[in-house]
Amino acid sequence: MNDDKLRKNIVKILICFSIAFLSLIVYLTYFEVSSGEKVASSVYNKRNKDKENQILRGSIYDRDGDLIVESVRNKDNTQKRVYKEGYEKPYAPVLGYYSSKYGTTGIEAAYSSQLLDADMLNPLKIIKDIATSADRKGNNLVLTVDSSLQKKAYDALGDNKGAVVAMNPKTGEILCMVSKPTFNPTTIDEDWDTISKQDKEAPFLNRATQSQVYPPGSIFKVIVASEALENISGIESKTFKCNGGLKIGDYVLHDYSRWGHGNIDIHEAFVKSCNVTFGQIGIDLGADRLKSGAKDFLFNKDLNKEIPDFLLPISKSKFPDLSGKGDEALAQSAIGQYTVSTTPFHMALVASTFANGGKMMKPYIVKSIVDSYGMNVSTSKSQVLTEPIKKETADMVKDMMVDVVKRGTGTNASIRGISIAGKTGTAEVGNDLPAHSWFIGFGPSDDADIAIAVILENGEAKGRNAASVAGEIMASYLKR
Amino acid sequence: MGSIVNHAEERSILRLVYIISIIAFSIIALYNKDGMAIILGLFSIALISYSHFIIRRYFPDGDKYILVLSAFLTEAGLIMIYRIKPYYAIRQLGWFTIGITAFILIVVVFPDIEGIKNLKYFYLAMAIGLLCITQIFASDVRGSKNWIYIGSVGFQPSEFAKIFIIFYLSSALKDFKSKKQLILPGLVIMFSLAMLVIQTDLGMALIYFCISLAIVYIATSNIRYVIAAFFLSILGAVGSFFMFSHVRNRVAIWIDPWATATAGGHQIVQSLIAIASGGLFGTGLNLGHPTYIPEVHNDFIFAAICEEFGLLGGIAVIIAYFLLIYRGFRAAIYASDTFSRLVAVGISTMIGAQAFIIIGGVIKLIPLTGITLPLISYGGSSMVISYVALGVLQKISETGLGG
Numbered sequence: 001m002n003d004d005k006l007r008k009n010i011v012k013i014l015i016c017f018s019i020a021f022l023s024l025i026v027y028l029t030y031f032e033v034s035s036g037e038k039v040a041s042s043v044y045n046k047r048n049k050d051k052e053n054q055i056l057r058g059s060i061y062d063r064d065g066d067l068i069v070e071s072v073r074n075k076d077n078t079q080k081r082v083y084k085e086g087y088e089k090p091y092a093p094v095l096g097y098y099s100s101k102y103g104t105t106g107i108e109a110a111y112s113s114q115l116l117d118a119d120m121l122n123p124l125k126i127i128k129d130i131a132t133s134a135d136r137k138g139n140n141l142v143l144t145v146d147s148s149l150q151k152k153a154y155d156a157l158g159d160n161k162g163a164v165v166a167m168n169p170k171t172g173e174i175l176c177m178v179s180k181p182t183f184n185p186t187t188i189d190e191d192w193d194t195i196s197k198q199d200k201e202a203p204f205l206n207r208a209t210q211s212q213v214y215p216p217g218s219i220f221k222v223i224v225a226s227e228a229l230e231n232i233s234g235i236e237s238k239t240f241k242c243n244g245g246l247k248i249g250d251y252v253l254h255d256y257s258r259w260g261h262g263n264i265d266i267h268e269a270f271v272k273s274c275n276v277t278f279g280q281i282g283i284d285l286g287a288d289r290l291k292s293g294a295k296d297f298l299f300n301k302d303l304n305k306e307i308p309d310f311l312l313p314i315s316k317s318k319f320p321d322l323s324g325k326g327d328e329a330l331a332q333s334a335i336g337q338y339t340v341s342t343t344p345f346h347m348a349l350v351a352s353t354f355a356n357g358g359k360m361m362k363p364y365i366v367k368s369i370v371d372s373y374g375m376n377v378s379t380s381k382s383q384v385l386t387e388p389i390k391k392e393t394a395d396m397v398k399d400m401m402v403d404v405v406k407r408g409t410g411t412n413a414s415i416r417g418i419s420i421a422g423k424t425g426t427a428e429v430g431n432d433l434p435a436h437s438w439f440i441g442f443g444p445s446d447d448a449d450i451a452i453a454v455i456l457e458n459g460e461a462k463g464r465n466a467a468s469v470a471g472e473i474m475a476s477y478l479k480r
Numbered sequence: 481m482g483s484i485v486n487h488a489e490e491r492s493i494l495r496l497v498y499i500i501s502i503i504a505f506s507i508i509a510l511y512n513k514d515g516m517a518i519i520l521g522l523f524s525i526a527l528i529s530y531s532h533f534i535i536r537r538y539f540p541d542g543d544k545y546i547l548v549l550s551a552f553l554t555e556a557g558l559i560m561i562y563r564i565k566p567y568y569a570i571r572q573l574g575w576f577t578i579g580i581t582a583f584i585l586i587v588v589v590f591p592d593i594e595g596i597k598n599l600k601y602f603y604l605a606m607a608i609g610l611l612c613i614t615q616i617f618a619s620d621v622r623g624s625k626n627w628i629y630i631g632s633v634g635f636q637p638s639e640f641a642k643i644f645i646i647f648y649l650s651s652a653l654k655d656f657k658s659k660k661q662l663i664l665p666g667l668v669i670m671f672s673l674a675m676l677v678i679q680t681d682l683g684m685a686l687i688y689f690c691i692s693l694a695i696v697y698i699a700t701s702n703i704r705y706v707i708a709a710f711f712l713s714i715l716g717a718v719g720s721f722f723m724f725s726h727v728r729n730r731v732a733i734w735i736d737p738w739a740t741a742t743a744g745g746h747q748i749v750q751s752l753i754a755i756a757s758g759g760l761f762g763t764g765l766n767l768g769h770p771t772y773i774p775e776v777h778n779d780f781i782f783a784a785i786c787e788e789f790g791l792l793g794g795i796a797v798i799i800a801y802f803l804l805i806y807r808g809f810r811a812a813i814y815a816s817d818t819f820s821r822l823v824a825v826g827i828s829t830m831i832g833a834q835a836f837i838i839i840g841g842v843i844k845l846i847p848l849t850g851i852t853l854p855l856i857s858y859g860g861s862s863m864v865i866s867y868v869a870l871g872v873l874q875k876i877s878e879t880g881l882g883g
Contacts, residue, residue: 009701010698010813011813013697014806014809017805017832017836020832021801021832021836025795027840028755028791028795028843029795031752031843031844032791036755039752039755040756040759042753044742044753047768
């Protein structure tokens with residue numbers, strides 16, 4: 001027998017095996033790279049549900065470090081969310097619900113991976129955890145929300161449908177965010193069927209950020225006034241004539257004051273919320289400048305893209321393209337009607353811009369993320385989001401807003417001893433339904449600590465307007 | 481001198497295996513508050529180092545790495561099995577003890593391989609006998625009729641038969657001169673394959689086929705036999721596809737396991753999910769959920785390794801198998817006589833084919849056929865036979881020219 005040939009043949013078999021084993025390695029790598037993620041997220045993967053149960057979901061605290069909600073183990077080793085008493089419903093629109101049956105919404109959903117992240121920074125603590133068999137806990141969230149203000153806003157809304165958003169105009173911290181009607185997140189599994197049938201009330205809707213149908217009405221005049229001041233020279237001294245209606249062809253834009261405001265300048269027209277004057281200003285500005293002004297204030301922009309760190313879903317505010325639509329549409333849009341729409345969250349940002357000298361701060365609702373041992377994981381920082389207008393313009397509009405509350409349409413929002421700035425709005429919704437009542441404002445006007453947006457749906461009928469709700473909320477915050 | 485230096489290298493690799501094992505068993509002990517894990521780990525290490533001592537002390541000329549690589553794979557198996565179900569690991573340690581004892585006895589006590597090269601009819605009788613008693617006495621375990629129970633201890637005759645088949649073929653073909661010599665072995669191979677397919681032991685049939693192919697090729701040095709066998713096997717495969725529903729099932733599950741993710745494809749789907757959940761680095765020992773795969777301690781243990789030790793851990797195991805069979809083929813190359821050479825080729829092919837078929841099945845590269853991953857999977861027959869085979873391999877390397 002030829003030994004050399006035999007050896008060569010053995011080497012050939014070995015080569016076959018090396019190809020076979022290499023193909024195992026290549027295929028395994030290919031599988032991990034190409035479809036690993038998809039396969040791991042398969043519904044048949046019990047690990048995903050398990051992981052949620054294995055780690056005790058992190059707690060959520062308010063800005064003062066007071067506990068809002070925490071997880072506790074049930075007897076069967078599953079877990080449930082337990083709220084501080086009385087915090088369930090006020091916080092529901094922001095925090096959302098956490099249900100093994102119906103999923104997760106709100107901050108619970110947006111920060112789920114953080115709340116379940118028990119990869120602690122300190123390896124010694126992991127060993128300690130294992131040694132003492134302590135429950136592994138996810139990271140905790142510290143919100144920017146002020147719990148007492150959150151409750152105050154929840155109470156102040158009363159039985160109205162509506163929403164309140166308040167923030168610190170200097171930092172962008174969200175101080176409260178309330179929406180009504182709402183739900184109780186701790187009994188969601190039992191209440192689900194009833195709640196999901198309430199189409200009109202829509203308790204699951206966070207009206208502060210997600211309502212897509214709110215026309216801003218007259219609060220939009222803050223933007224139109226800014227555009228006019230920056231684009232029409234000499235507008236401050238120009239006199240407008242208001243006789244109760246603005247005739248545009250066959251259409252008449254009515255003012256709520258039937259006999260009109262007579263001769264009036266832009267300041268007074270703003271204070272008295274004169275539709276005729278602002279309709280005329282809208283026509284003077286024209287489609288393009290109105291639209292670009294609205295765009296500067298982030299209308300028609302996806303706020304979730306503009307503010308990627310703000311993880312709650314925000315509806316887009318819309319300002320229509322009016323080129324070729326005629327003066328009627330221009331005038332209506334300039335008073336926040338036609339097809340202009342916005343959210344209370346966005347209007348709070350707009351209000352804060354005037355409080356902060358023309359700078360809109362980036363809003364945030366999670367102040368910091370800390371691990372279960374209190375070690376800081378990340379902290380949010382204050383940043384300027386955009387600068388839609390000059391400081392001088394902002395200050396001039398602010399002066400108008402101060403007079404609105406002092407002696408104009410917004411006196412209901414006034415607080416004894418503190419100068420408040422604001423703008424009211426009455427947004428027509430058609431179909432013979434009562435108009436929505438709006439208020440945006442801030443205070444103290446010369447160095448604002450709080451900016452606010454309030455909407456009461458169909459608020460005109462209920463004898464309570466947004467201005468007084470806003471005044472009540474701001475007073476409770478400023479008079480501590 | 482050189483020999484002493486090389487022994488130091490061996491020892492340092494073994495030390496690494498010990499350290500890894502101790503760390504792994506300590507982690508398991510810490511997580512589960514189970515000191516037993518450490519005791520089991522220490523016992524297995526003592527067993528390995530004692531075996532290594534004996535082999536080195538009395539037979540310093542044999543292959544240096546066969547025992548080291550086997551020890552690594554066995555420890556990997558013990559660690560994973562303990563982590564999955566400690567009770568099985570204790571039993572597995574028992575099988576390992578028996579296996580390594582057989583390994584030492586074969587190397588130390590048994591006569592030279594030369595002395596047993598002419599017992600071909602004995603091997604034939606044993607192989608056919610074992611396969612036939614399976615057919616007569618087998619119990620149905622997990623869909624495969626290939627288990628025999630003596631009291632409460634079950635064993636798989638086909639596992640034992642394969643070593644006799646290797647010996648038989650090597651003995652029958654060691655002086656290959658004419659085609660006539662191939663007739664009886666060819667019939668024996670076909671008979672064995674038929675028995676295994678009927679017993680629905682498809683993976684084992686595939687291993688027998690690979691072993692036969694390799695031995696015939698080396699014995700005859702004629703690629704035409706291999707090609708002929710290949711075509712015959714394709715005929716056989718197509719035939720069994722149409723004849724047996726369990727073959728069709730396996731193929732359908734291989735093509736799309738997700739279609740029957742809660743039924744027939746359940747195991748493979750859970751295996752793929754486990755591998756995917758592990759990612760590159762794995763979840764870490766004791767932090768995954770390999771037990772979501774049914775029978776994971778057995779055929780699917782490779783998926784458990786991938787989940788907890790990641791892609792890297794999986795590749796490490798694949799490479800370890802490759803190195804092991806490389807040492808086997810190396811022993812074959814340096815073997816002093818044709819019989820030893822054929823036996824070494826047969827054993828190396830057996831281990832390599834078995835590892836490839838089950839790993840390939842678990843990662844869905846090829847249709848899944850239920851066989852054990854040698855040295856790692858839980859299972860007494862497989863463990864003992866693997867160590868018997870490795871003992872023979874060690875013995876062959878001992879008497880070979882290469883050292």
